[in-house]
Amino acid sequence: MAERKPWSHGRQESRHARGYGKAHVKMREHLLSTVILCEECTRNGRVTAGSHADHVIPKAKGGTDERSNYQLLCASCHAAKSIHDQDKNPRIRRPQIGLDGWPIEE
Ligand SMILES: [Zn+2]
Known part of the structure; x- marks a missing residue:
């Protein structure tokens, strides 16, 4: 039976490795307190x-944690952008997930 290593669990290394550590949490708080509206919706005339x-x-593409590289989005714009950002092959369509957690049928 493998011995459990004390440093192999209980830490948030993967979260930090993805770049969503303290700086991200602070920036999110800053955005939420200063930007009220979804910036993508605002660009498209929606409120x-x-x-x-x-x-x-x-x-993952070299973006920084600077304020200039952050924007505040609503849930649907964020979901749409995340799919776009992660999609390495645009021919493979990923299902959109609705607010209720179920895939959206098109
Ligand atoms: Zn939006």
Whole structure:
């Protein structure tokens, strides 16, 4: 039986490794207190409350934790952008997930 290593659990290394550590939490709080509306919706003439701090350029693509690389998005804009950011092959369509947690049929 493998011995459990004390450093193999109980820490948030994967969360930090993805770039969502303290700096991200602080920036999210800053955005939520200063930007009220979803910036993407605002660009498209919609008025929607923002709730998700988003990296304009994803960390995986070299984006920084600077304020200039952050935008506040609503849930649907954030979900749409996350799918776009992660999609390495645009021919493979990923299902959209609705607010109720079920895939959206198209
Ligand atoms: Zn939006």
